[in-house]
Amino acid sequence: MEQENDIQSQGRVVCVVGPTGCGKTALSVALAQRYGGEVVSADSMQLYRGMTIGTAAPTAEEMAGVPHHMIAVADPREAYSVARYAAEAGECVDGILRRGRLPVIAGGTGLYLDALIAGRTFAAGERGGEIRRSLQERLRADGIAPLLAELAAVDPAAAARLHPHDEKRILRALEVYYETGQTITEHDAETRRRPPRYRAVYLGLTYAGRDDLRAALDRRVDKMLRAGLAEEVQALVDAGVPPESTALQAIGYKELLPALRGECSLEEAAAEIKLRTRQYAKRQLTWLRRNKAIHWIVWKKERDFPRALQISAEILTSEGLFYP
Numbered sequence: 001m002e003q004e005n006d007i008q009s010q011g012r013v014v015c016v017v018g019p020t021g022c023g024k025t026a027l028s029v030a031l032a033q034r035y036g037g038e039v040v041s042a043d044s045m046q047l048y049r050g051m052t053i054g055t056a057a058p059t060a061e062e063m064a065g066v067p068h069h070m071i072a073v074a075d076p077r078e079a080y081s082v083a084r085y086a087a088e089a090g091e092c093v094d095g096i097l098r099r100g101r102l103p104v105i106a107g108g109t110g111l112y113l114d115a116l117i118a119g120r121t122f123a124a125g126e127r128g129g130e131i132r133r134s135l136q137e138r139l140r141a142d143g144i145a146p147l148l149a150e151l152a153a154v155d156p157a158a159a160a161r162l163h164p165h166d167e168k169r170i171l172r173a174l175e176v177y178y179e180t181g182q183t184i185t186e187h188d189a190e191t192r193r194r195p196p197r198y199r200a201v202y203l204g205l206t207y208a209g210r211d212d213l214r215a216a217l218d219r220r221v222d223k224m225l226r227a228g229l230a231e232e233v234q235a236l237v238d239a240g241v242p243p244e245s246t247a248l249q250a251i252g253y254k255e256l257l258p259a260l261r262g263e264c265s266l267e268e269a270a271a272e273i274k275l276r277t278r279q280y281a282k283r284q285l286t287w288l289r290r291n292k293a294i295h296w297i298v299w300k301k302e303r304d305f306p307r308a309l310q311i312s313a314e315i316l317t318s319e320g321l322f323y324p
Contacts, residue, residue: 011097012102013093014031014037014200014203015200015202016105016106016205017203017294019108019213019284021213022213022216023303024106027205027305031104035316035322036101037102038069039058039066039068040096042107042108042116044080044109045247045250046070048080049075050236050239051250054229054232079246082112085112086120089112090116103198110288117200119196119197132171135171139167144164144165145164147171148164148170150174155173157185159173172184201316203294204296207298217281221252233260236248236253237257
């Protein structure tokens with residue numbers, strides 16, 4: 001009981017991170033089973049309903065009776081934001097802590113994970129009100145250059161940081177300023193100065209060899225296609241999810257759309273999915289390696305989960321989450 005209260009009072013959580021296809025689901029479930037935990041997904045595409053195969057969302061069998069949160073909570077027609085994720089996932093984590101259980105956060109979307117752990121709040125202006133509509137009308141009439149110049153006058157740091165053609169973020173920065181009187185640069189600086197919302201122990205999974213990771217990712221794509229990924233994409237299209245939606249920009253979905261329209265073969269689409277998946281895994285590793293707090297567990301040729309669970313237990317004990 002003392003240990004459970006310590007986890008709750010200190011906001012202790014475990015984060016299982018790593019590039020796609022490295023076994024985060026299996027290890028997070030094993031940890032939750034061992035320590036009485038619940039899993040919170042930190043995957044920006046597992047949020048959408050009807051996208052189980054292509055996002056590798058855990059099946060009921062893979063969940064093994066462990067409660068999972070933030071999976072299939074959004075309609076694929078809507079654009080789910082990091083702000084909404086940080087708020088809703090935070091509610092899930094707080095509920096797990098109140099129940100005296102261990103939150104195990106698993107996923108590879110670094111932006112979402114960082115926002116959750118930091119307890120990052122997001123400036124007003126998220127709902128596309130009158131100011132947003134006015135800015136969009138000006139964008140259509142005059143282009144982005146005058147708006148960027150306007151941003152440079154009120155928030156030169158943001159204007160210098162953003163790409164001149166990044167319309168979405170330029171509009172967002174202006175929207176925040178006109179709705180709140182505070183620049184988005186000032187808001188972000190305030191957020192970074194606050195202590196983290198949760199105290200996290202990070203466990204990272206990856207492969208020792210690049211070729212081994214590549215082979216694992218290729219096998220993963222082949223498995224998804226055999227499991228019916230093309231049919232899953234077609235079902236989303238048939239349900240009226242527009243091709244330009246955020247959900248259908250996910251790797252595996254976007255590349256299959258041309259094949260389903262007869263514009264390329266399924267073999268060509270599969271090759272493109274494998275390429276994009278490898279590129280994504282590389283970006284994930286680049287993001288994660290900035291976090292020096294991650295304890296890396298490195299697979300050799302094959303994944304050894306009993307060994308990974310033992311190493312994880314030693315790390316959690318050394319970090320003071322659990323007693324030997």
